[in-house]
Amino acid sequence: QITLKESGPTLVKPTQTLTLTCTFSGFSLSTSGVGVGWIRQPPGKALEWLALIYWDDDKRYTPSLKSSLTITKDTSKNQVILTLTNMDPVHTATYYCVRHVRGVPDYWGQGALVTVSS
Amino acid sequence: DIQMTQSPSTLSASVGDRVTITCRASQSISYFLAWFQQKPGKAPKLLIYKTSTLASGVPSRFSGSGSGTEFTLTISSLQPDDFATYHCQQYNSFTWTFGQGTKVEIK
Numbered sequence: 001q002i003t004l005k006e007s008g009p010t011l012v013k014p015t016q017t018l019t020l021t022c023t024f025s026g027f028s029l030s031t032s033g034v035g036v037g038w039i040r041q042p043p044g045k046a047l048e049w050l051a052l053i054y055w056d057d058d059k060r061y062t063p064s065l066k067s068s069l070t071i072t073k074d075t076s077k078n079q080v081i082l083t084l085t086n087m088d089p090v091h092t093a094t095y096y097c098v099r100h101v102r103g104v105p106d107y108w109g110q111g112a113l114v115t116v117s118s
Numbered sequence: 119d120i121q122m123t124q125s126p127s128t129l130s131a132s133v134g135d136r137v138t139i140t141c142r143a144s145q146s147i148s149y150f151l152a153w154f155q156q157k158p159g160k161a162p163k164l165l166i167y168k169t170s171t172l173a174s175g176v177p178s179r180f181s182g183s184g185s186g187t188e189f190t191l192t193i194s195s196l197q198p199d200d201f202a203t204y205h206c207q208q209y210n211s212f213t214w215t216f217g218q219g220t221k222v223e224i225k
Contacts, residue, residue, distance in 0.1 A: 048216065
C-alpha cells in the first residue's frame, strides 16, 4: 500500500522559511522513473505544481519560485524535504506531497495546511 | 511556462447527463495530459493520464481524448459521486502546470 504524509509547521510568519517533510511508504525512490514532488493549493484556488525530485536526484522547480525553493531526498529514510524561503501570506495553502511515475502524479498525500501570518 | 485553460469554470448538470470539460494548452503538449477529480477537503485523485488512459479503479464512464493543444474529459452518464472539481495537468515540459479547475455541480 502506497502512502505519503506531509509534516511541518501549520503557521509561519512572513519572511520566514518553510520546511516541509514528506514521509512515504510502499515504494522506493531508488526505482527508475519514480519521483516525489510538491503541489500546493491556496484556499478556493487552483492547484500549483512546485517541485519534483527524481530517483536519480534530478530536480525540477516551477520557474516563478525557482530561487526560493529547494527539494532534497533521503532515500534511506523514505523522505523528501521541501524548503520555501521568504514566505508571504499569498503562500498560504494546502501543500501536497505527490508520487510521480514517468511524470504522472499518481499518489497524493492528504495535504498539510500552512498559514502565513504575523 | 505552458498555460492550461479549462472551460467551463462551473458546470451545472443532472444525474444521467453527458458532461464534457475542455482543457487547452498554450502550446503543444503531445498527449502528456492528466485529469484529476477533487472533492471538498480531499486531495485530488488521478482519473486519466496520457490523455486517455484510465487510472486503476476509475469507472469506464470517464473518458479522455485529444492531442496537441486541445483535450476533453467526458463523463458519459453523470453519477451522484461525480459532483466534484476536475483539474487538467500537462506534464510535457520540464515543469508541470494545472488548469484552473472545473466545478461540476448539481443542477
